[in-house]
Amino acid sequence: MGIAANDPTRAFRLDGKVAFISGAAQGLGAQIAQTLAAAGASVFLSDVQAEAVEKTAAAIRQAGGKAASIRHDVTVEAEWDAAIAKAVSTFGGLDILVNNAGVEDMALITEASLETFKRIQDINVTGTFLGLKYAIRAMRPGGAAGNSGSIINLSSLAAMIGVTGLSAYCASKGAVRSMTKAAAIECAQLGTGIRVNSVHPGVIKTAMGNHLLEGFVRLGLVPDLATAEAAMGQLHPLGMGEPADVANAVLYLASGAARWTTGAEIVLDGGAAAQ
Ligand SMILES: NC(=O)c1ccc[n+]([C@@H]2O[C@H](COP(=O)([O-])OP(=O)(O)OC[C@H]3O[C@@H](n4cnc5c(N)ncnc54)[C@H](O)[C@@H]3O)[C@@H](O)[C@H]2O)c1
Known part of the structure; x- marks a missing residue:
């Protein structure tokens, strides 16, 4: 990795790497999977939408990439355990996790249901926590993959600014932002070789x-x-912005070019948070 990091033509390549992307049936997750595959990674796509996620994986294979898919609900611990194990057995390792699955629902605080508030935290926060848990177990020395790695969490501009009607979503993405930094420090101090960063799209x-x-x-x-x-x-x-604007930043964080970057937050918002 040392030589490649000094060579810009190779620093952003992911040849031989295995990437797991949650919520990859559509939207940002699908674009991230396509971009990481185009950079040479074998990509393992998961989503609750089984048919749609397989369609996205098939399109990547059609374009010459290496891709597989699995139906996976990020709120269920046993499904994370099984999905990460399946990615490792399918492609022979795990180097990158993109915690992308997420949901949003708008309501004023006075009208919001507790059930919906909890569901947003469950998918966005618990889902990300479980992804960290099982990916770190696999990536750390002695784990099923055991070759260090890079984890990228999809937070949001909503973790940085308040938006009317988005209190549940803002709370969840603020939690992802903080949890990313805690995980980054824990992984670094325990010598796992695993980096953890967040991206914050507008x-x-x-x-x-x-x-x-x-x-x-x-x-x-x-x-x-x-x-x-x-x-x-x-x-x-x-x-x-467009999905590619997010996927390119994820590619940077996944790659050896970002080998000294952990606990960082990359804001991708066309300048929104700077005003
Ligand atoms: N689009 C935006 O403007 C925006 C901005 C900032 C952050 N984000 C974040 O980016 C991520 C992707 O967003 P998107 O715009 O592509 O959304 P999207 O709704 O298009 O896609 C989200 C995907 O997550 C999947 N998903 C939902 N619940 C799941 C669960 N329990 N288990 C597994 N998969 C599940 C859905 O089936 C869907 O395929 C989310 O975390 C979102 O919060 C999006």
């Missing part, structure tokens, strides 16, 4: 991004979708 027009815009209208915060879109355009000084 609004990207995936299914979740569109749902967010609709939520602003549903809560009566803006009169219509066109106004919501215009407000999002103003929020991001460089304009709206």
Whole structure:
């Protein structure tokens, strides 16, 4: 890794590496899987949507990449144990985990249901915690893969700024941001060779991004979708981003180019948090 890190033509390559991406059926997860595969990694895609995630894996294979998929609910501990074991047995190792699966639901605090609040924490926070637990067990010295690694957690701009109607989601992504730093320090101090970082996208027009815009209208915060879109355009000084803008940052963190980066947060928001 030492030589490759000094060679920009090789530093971002992932040849021979195995990457696990949760929530990879669609949206950012699907793009991240495609990007890591294009950089040479074997990618193991998981999602609760079994057919859709296999379709995404098949498209990566069609394009010449190495990909497999599994149905996996990130809130279920036994499923994490089995899914990580399956990735290791399928591709012979585990070097990268992208904790990407996540959900958002908009409600004013006074109207939000406790059930929905807990469900968002369960998927976004517990799901990420369990991913850390089983990936670190596999990646650390003596683990089933045992070759160190890089873990990237999908947090959000919502971990840094408050947004009306998003208190449950903001709380969950703030937790992911803090947990990332705790995990990074723990992994470094225990000498595991594992790096843990978070990425913080602004609004990207995936299914979740569109749902967010609709939520602003549903809560009566803006009169219509066109106004919501215009407000999002103003929020991001460089304009709206695309899934590739997130996937490229994940590739950097996954690669040897980031070998000295751990506990860091990369904000990908076209300048939104800087204003
Ligand atoms: N799109 C954005 O604007 C945006 C911004 C910041 C952060 N993020 C984060 O990026 C990640 C991906 O978001 P996206 O925009 O691609 O969303 P998306 O809704 O398009 O995709 C999320 C995926 O997660 C899967 N999923 C949901 N619950 C699951 C569970 N219990 N177990 C396994 N998989 C599950 C879904 O089936 C879906 O395929 C999320 O963590 C999200 O919070 C998104």
